[in-house]
Amino acid sequence: MSFLTISHLEKSFGPNRVVKDFNLSVEQGEFISLLGPSGCGKTTVLRMVAGFETPSAGQITIDGADVVRLRPNQRNIGMVFQAYALFPNLTVAQNVGFGLKVKGAPAREIASRVEEMLALIGLPELGNRYPFQLSGGQQQRVALARALAPKPQVLLLDEPLSALDAKVRVSLRNEIRTIQRELGITTIFVTHDQEEALSMSDRVVVMHQGIADQVGTPFEIYNRPATRFVAGFVGTLNTLEAKVLDASTGRVDVAGTEILLHRALTGKTATLGLRPEMVALGQGAHDTGLQGTITDVDFLGSVIRLRADVGGQSIAFDTFNTTHTTPPRLGEKVVLGLNASDLLVIGD
Amino acid sequence: MKKAAAWAILFLGVTYFVLPLIGMVEFSLSMRRGVYSFDAYAKVLADPQFRQTFSYSVFMALLTIVFGMFLVVPTAFWVRLKMPRMRPVVEFVTLLPLVIPAIVVVFGYIRLFNTSSWLPMTGSTFGTNMLLMFGYATLSLPYMYRAVDTGLRTIDVATLTEAAQSLGAGWFTVLARVILPNVLVAVLSGAFVTFAIVMGEFTMAALLNRPAFGPYLQLMGANKAYEPFALATIAFVITWACMGLIQLVTRFSKHTKAAR
Numbered sequence: 001m002s003f004l005t006i007s008h009l010e011k012s013f014g015p016n017r018v019v020k021d022f023n024l025s026v027e028q029g030e031f032i033s034l035l036g037p038s039g040c041g042k043t044t045v046l047r048m049v050a051g052f053e054t055p056s057a058g059q060i061t062i063d064g065a066d067v068v069r070l071r072p073n074q075r076n077i078g079m080v081f082q083a084y085a086l087f088p089n090l091t092v093a094q095n096v097g098f099g100l101k102v103k104g105a106p107a108r109e110i111a112s113r114v115e116e117m118l119a120l121i122g123l124p125e126l127g128n129r130y131p132f133q134l135s136g137g138q139q140q141r142v143a144l145a146r147a148l149a150p151k152p153q154v155l156l157l158d159e160p161l162s163a164l165d166a167k168v169r170v171s172l173r174n175e176i177r178t179i180q181r182e183l184g185i186t187t188i189f190v191t192h193d194q195e196e197a198l199s200m201s202d203r204v205v206v207m208h209q210g211i212a213d214q215v216g217t218p219f220e221i222y223n224r225p226a227t228r229f230v231a232g233f234v235g236t237l238n239t240l241e242a243k244v245l246d247a248s249t250g251r252v253d254v255a256g257t258e259i260l261l262h263r264a265l266t267g268k269t270a271t272l273g274l275r276p277e278m279v280a281l282g283q284g285a286h287d288t289g290l291q292g293t294i295t296d297v298d299f300l301g302s303v304i305r306l307r308a309d310v311g312g313q314s315i316a317f318d319t320f321n322t323t324h325t326t327p328p329r330l331g332e333k334v335v336l337g338l339n340a341s342d343l344l345v346i347g348d
Numbered sequence: 349m350k351k352a353a354a355w356a357i358l359f360l361g362v363t364y365f366v367l368p369l370i371g372m373v374e375f376s377l378s379m380r381r382g383v384y385s386f387d388a389y390a391k392v393l394a395d396p397q398f399r400q401t402f403s404y405s406v407f408m409a410l411l412t413i414v415f416g417m418f419l420v421v422p423t424a425f426w427v428r429l430k431m432p433r434m435r436p437v438v439e440f441v442t443l444l445p446l447v448i449p450a451i452v453v454v455f456g457y458i459r460l461f462n463t464s465s466w467l468p469m470t471g472s473t474f475g476t477n478m479l480l481m482f483g484y485a486t487l488s489l490p491y492m493y494r495a496v497d498t499g500l501r502t503i504d505v506a507t508l509t510e511a512a513q514s515l516g517a518g519w520f521t522v523l524a525r526v527i528l529p530n531v532l533v534a535v536l537s538g539a540f541v542t543f544a545i546v547m548g549e550f551t552m553a554a555l556l557n558r559p560a561f562g563p564y565l566q567l568m569g570a571n572k573a574y575e576p577f578a579l580a581t582i583a584f585v586i587t588w589a590c591m592g593l594i595q596l597v598t599r600f601s602k603h604t605k606a607a608r
Contacts, residue, residue, distance in 0.1 A: 052510055072513040083504055085511035089529040098525075099515035143511075150515060 001064065003028035003186050004049075004154055009058035011044050011210075018044050020210040022058070029184040031177065033197035036207035037233065042190045045207075046156050049188065051075050062153055078147030078185075082159040084139040086131040092142050093118070093127035099150035117145035120179060137168040144176065148183065155180070157189040161196060173200055194234050198222060206230045228346045231273045238274040238315045239346065250345075255311025257290055259340050273344035279317035279336050281306070281328070286337035290315070294332045308336060369584070376577035388578035397564060398579075405553075405561035408477070409546035412484040413539040416492045419485065421535065424496045425527055428505050442493040445486050450551040453486060458555065476556050483552040488545050492538035499534025500527075536597045540590035547586055 002025035011019040019041040026032050034042035047053040049060055051072035060067050067075050078099075086095050096117050097110040105113075118124045121141040131139055140160055147155060157176070161169045177200045180187050191197050197204050198218040206213045206221060206229070214226040225231035232239075242252035242259070250261030252270055283289035292308035292315065303318045304327045315336060319327065328334055379387040392398050427438050445453070457479055461469035469475035485492075505527065512522045528535070553560035565583065569576040 050510070050514060052513075072510070073516045073518055075514075076516075077514060079511070079514040081507050081511060083507050085504065085507040087508060087512070087526055087530070088503065089526075089532075098512070098517075102512075102516045102521055146511075146515070156514075 002026055003030075003063055004188075005059070005061045006045070006049070007059045007061075009045065009048060009060065010056045011041070011048060011053060012056045018210050019048070019055075022210070022212055024205060024212065024215065026186055026188065028186055031180055031187045031189065031200060031202045033189045033191055033201040033204045034207055035191060035194060035197040035204050035234070037192060040207040041210040042192075042205075042207045043158060046158055046188060046190045049154070050077055050079050050156055076150070076152050077154050077156060078150065078152035079156040079158065080140070080143045080147050080160045082162050084131070084136070084143050084163075086139055086143055086146070088131055090130075091127065092123070092129050092131070092134070095131070095142055096127075096145045096149050098146060103150060113149050117149050120148075120182075121145045121175070135168075136164050137172055140164065140172060141175070144179070148179070148185070153186065155185045155187040157187065159190055159192070161191070161193070169196070176200070198234070206233060208233070225273070225344065225346070228271070231344060231346050236276050236316065237344075238276065238279075238317075240272045240274060240310075240313050240315070240343075242270045242272050244268050244270055255290060255313060257288065259288055259343065261340055261343060261345065263345065265345065271346045273346045274315065274338065274342065276305070276317045278342040279315060279338050281317070281319050281334060281336070283335050283337040286339050288338050288340055290336045290338070292334055292336050294328045294330055294334055297327055297330060299327070308334060310336065372577050372584075373581055376574060376581050379574040388574035389582075392568075392575050392578045392582070395575075397559075401559050401561045401564035404559050405547050408481060408484060408560065409543045411481050412488065412546055413542050415481060416485045416488055416538070416542055417535055420489070420492045420496050420538070421528060421531065422523060424493060424500055425505065425523060428497070428500050429509060439493070439497075442489045446490050450483070450487060450549070451555070454483060454552045454555045457483060470556070476558060480552055480556050480558050480560075483556075484542070484546045484549060487549065487552075488538070488542035491541040491545070495534045495538030495541070496531055499531030499537075502534075503527075503530050533598050537594045540594050544587040544590045548583055 004024075004026040006022060006024040009019055009022040010017065018039075022041070022045055024032070034045060036042045044053060048055050051067070051070060051074075055068060058068075062075070062077075086092075087098065090098065093114050097114045100110045100113055114127065115124070118127055121144060123138060123141060123145075126134065126138065126142075131142070134142065140163075143160070160176070161173055164172060173196055189197070189200060198221070201218055203215060204218055204221045205215045208227075208229045214221060214230045216224070216226075221230065221234055225234060225237075231237050240254050242254045244265050244267060245251040245253055245258065247265045247267075250263040250265050252259050252261060252265070252272070254272065280286060290310045292310040294306060295309050295314065296305075296307035298305040298307075299321070302321055304321050305316060305318050306328065307314055307316045317336065319325075321327075374384075376388050377384040377386065379385060379391075423438070427435055458470060459465075461467050461475070461479055463471040469479045508526050508530070509522050512526045517525070547561055548565075549560065550562035550566055554563045554566070561583075565576065565579050568579055
């Protein structure tokens with residue numbers, strides 16, 4: 001049985017159903033990300049787990065116990081907020097020790113746990129500072145230590161990196177993942193940043209309009225998107241409309257080129273997805289070559305992003321920037337090399 | 349030219365404000381003929397009735413502040429957290445004491461809580477003192493509520509509350525250990541204004557027949573020449589001391605700087 005189970009969870013605000021029949025099972029020590037655009041219901045799910053919102057229907061169990069009727073302060077859940085939410089009147093050490101103090105732990109135990117937590121986040125010398133004396137990254141580390149200090153059963157992270165600058169985000173996300181692995185704490189992480197979700201999680205839940213569109217490992221989500229939304233939301237994806245020539249073998253026509261997909265299709269047309277990194281300039285060793293015309297060249301430093309028109313359909317692809325190769329010019333006729341096995345058949 | 353006009357207006361304003369004060373202080377020091385002296389102050393301070401009324405009003409002011417704090421902080425917190433749509437209504441209610449004269453309020457109290465009513469508060473000294481304290485709290489409500497509400501606006505009430513709750517804190521702990529300490533400067537601002545209001549209040553104390561500082565000021569003004577001016581100066585100093593304390597508390601508060 002899973003450690004945290006969310007079954008048939010629903011939430012409506014007036015006439016708006018923001019979470020619809022949401023189901024999720026999380027194993028102990030697992031790191032799960034809820035990924036989706038703004039307004040998809042991911043934060044609402046997290047807040048229902050925390051107890052800040054009451055579900056309209058459904059069940060949430062932690063370690064076998066139904067927690068829906070418990071108040072937030074009775075759930076033994078640690079939470080880290082986007083806005084840090086450190087108590088401005090308390091020092092860093094007092095913030096970290098707050099949960100233990102509320103629980104009535106002895107002063108000596110609080111002091112030792114605070115010391116342990118500050119060492120864990122790498123800020124052992126900042127215990128006497130006030131939150132306003134810390135940088136954003138330091139404040140979020142302290143918020144993490146504060147959430148972990150009372151040894152919660154589940155850790156909830158509500159877009160904790162969103163307010164930080166790019167460099168700090170990357171280093172802090174690595175730190176969070178390391179700490180989470182070290183402590184083996186079950187964690188739910190809410191983000192709209194696909195890179196964060198893919199790099200940190202054991203599994204990712206892609207949410208769309210209140211529904212979990214797909215639950216899977218980052219590899220599955222990226223390489224085998226289950227729906228058109230997941231395919232479009234996670235990573236960059238070219239979509240190609242294909243004419244189905246033989247549904248049973250998956251023989252299709254893309255811009256005048258026949259491609260054999262080796263999988264059964266339905267209908268007379270199919271939408272195919274193609275990641276830019278699966279396309280090469282020139283056919284080379286690839287099994288398929290598409291004739292196209294360069295319509296856009298973006299120099300991005302280490303890579304050059306190109307866009308080509310292929311029979312009225314646009315395909316973006318990347319090529320590495322080397323000093324020996326000159327990028328193609330606008331209007332130049334090129335061959336785009338790809339393997340049929342890299343084409344994703346996108347469902348609805 | 350514009351600068352000169354601005355200075356002239358400023359000078360007129362300062363004169364309008366300061367001149368009567370100078371006159372008042374000067375007259376309070378003129379009890380002894382021909383020389384300035386503190387005779388009027390000495391007489392006032394030696395008067396047992398002054399000490400009695402002054403200490404009574406100080407006590408009532410402190411009581412009002414405590415009551416006001418317990419009434420306003422949870423109310424403003426709850427309105428901000430759970431009923432943000434009710435804020436205009438609550439703000440309107442807290443402003444009513446500014447448009448309803450104290451004499452109307454106190455007559456209402458006397459009518460509602462007289463000895464033949466269902467709750468005869470005016471029938472005992474304790475009850476009347478309580479009634480006076482409620483009256484003072486009502487009079488100071490616009491200032492206290494605004495001060496606390498402004499204080500709450502400077503912190504993220506909802507997130508701090510949720511953070512505390514997720515760490516196991518109940519409502520009382522949230523209020524006492526998280527919200528109140530973070531709006532303490534605002535509460536103190538409201539408290540000092542309340543103190544100044546209570547120290548000078550006349551109508552309610554007089555009509556409820558309580559030995560407060562306001563009626564004593566009036567009594568002295570009706571019967572003595574120099575002492576009322578000494579008293580008015582003392583009251584003025586108390587008020588300004590309160591204002592100064594607000595500034596001091598704000599300046600010395602350790603954690604009120606905005607987060608980076």
